[in-house]
Amino acid sequence: MTQPDLLTPAQLAQSLQLLRQQAPLVHCMTNDVVQTFTANVLLALQASPAMVIDAEEAAQFVSFADALLINVGTLTRDRRDAMLAAVQSAAKVGTPWTLDPVAVGALSLRTEFCQQLLSLHPAAIRGNASEILALDNQAAGGRGVDSVHQTDAALSAAQQLAQDYHTLVAVTGEVDYVTDGTRTLAIPGGSPLMTRVVGTGCAHSAVVAAFSSLPGDRLQHVAAACRVMSLAGEQAARAVQGPGSFVAAFLDNLWTLEVTV
Numbered sequence: 001m002t003q004p005d006l007l008t009p010a011q012l013a014q015s016l017q018l019l020r021q022q023a024p025l026v027h028c029m030t031n032d033v034v035q036t037f038t039a040n041v042l043l044a045l046q047a048s049p050a051m052v053i054d055a056e057e058a059a060q061f062v063s064f065a066d067a068l069l070i071n072v073g074t075l076t077r078d079r080r081d082a083m084l085a086a087v088q089s090a091a092k093v094g095t096p097w098t099l100d101p102v103a104v105g106a107l108s109l110r111t112e113f114c115q116q117l118l119s120l121h122p123a124a125i126r127g128n129a130s131e132i133l134a135l136d137n138q139a140a141g142g143r144g145v146d147s148v149h150q151t152d153a154a155l156s157a158a159q160q161l162a163q164d165y166h167t168l169v170a171v172t173g174e175v176d177y178v179t180d181g182t183r184t185l186a187i188p189g190g191s192p193l194m195t196r197v198v199g200t201g202c203a204h205s206a207v208v209a210a211f212s213s214l215p216g217d218r219l220q221h222v223a224a225a226c227r228v229m230s231l232a233g234e235q236a237a238r239a240v241q242g243p244g245s246f247v248a249a250f251l252d253n254l255w256t257l258e259v260t261v
């Protein structure tokens, strides 16, 4: 495996400009905790969120959407069936979909479902280090929804998953890595404060879904999704006292983000 490269400012600027121009419609099937925050993050980037969750409606709606997000954070059997219907429909119509395997590992329902989803061709997978290790059967998972591993420790698992399932894997934490199994980009930055408000990881996956719908180099676009999150996060953390005001500053920074080349 080759050493990680860095995303250039020119690549970031190109991907961000394309995202704002295309304003993708992102079909989100996500967990109960993060619905509003996820929608607000997408809106701040000029994308359009739509949370359509009934099995029949989801299978229909995915053909109107530019991207689909599957997040198993508050999975139930009914939701699993609806997500499966949406993914199968996405495969038929060619809508790229992204998996967020929240807390995969210790719990059977979500672990078996995530393993099933892997063979249904996700365009991208975004998880924290413990989730990526668990998905590759190399660890039992994290502490609930939080990681107990560093991303360096999960990089080879991310590369292996990407190769095995012909997908992109973004493993996020202090340093984010995005890999297709051959090329890997490292994205430093962000702030520990990002982990002190709920939903940043889940929203990150929604942003990965949005960027993965863009034409061109998907690895570049997904790395740009990570850098957009880390830039907005680090700028917000510098300006605020704690988690409450962080959320507002983070959304404002996504809205105003400019990249100088």
Ligand SMILES: Nc1ncnc2c1ncn2[C@@H]1O[C@H](COP(=O)(O)OP(=O)(O)O)[C@@H](O)[C@H]1O
Pocket (backbone or CB within 6 Å): 127, 128, 129, 145, 146, 147, 172, 173, 174, 175, 176, 189, 190, 191, 192, 194, 195, 199, 200, 201, 202, 204, 229, 230
């Ligand atoms: N120590 C850190 N320093 C900077 N950014 C971080 C740090 N930990 C997490 N992040 C960022 O916070 C967001 C949430 O990521 P993470 O904690 O990995 O996911 P999850 O919330 O799914 O566990 C990501 O954008 C990630 O890059």
Ligand SMILES: Cc1ncsc1CCOP(=O)(O)O
Pocket (backbone or CB within 6 Å): 031, 033, 034, 073, 074, 102, 145, 197, 198, 199, 200, 201, 202, 203
């Ligand atoms: C707390 C919680 N419990 C089930 S899903 C969820 C949200 C997790 O959000 P994130 O992974 O973005 O921290």
Ligand SMILES: [Mg+2]
Pocket (backbone or CB within 6 Å): 102, 103, 128, 145, 201, 202
């Ligand atoms: Mg998460």
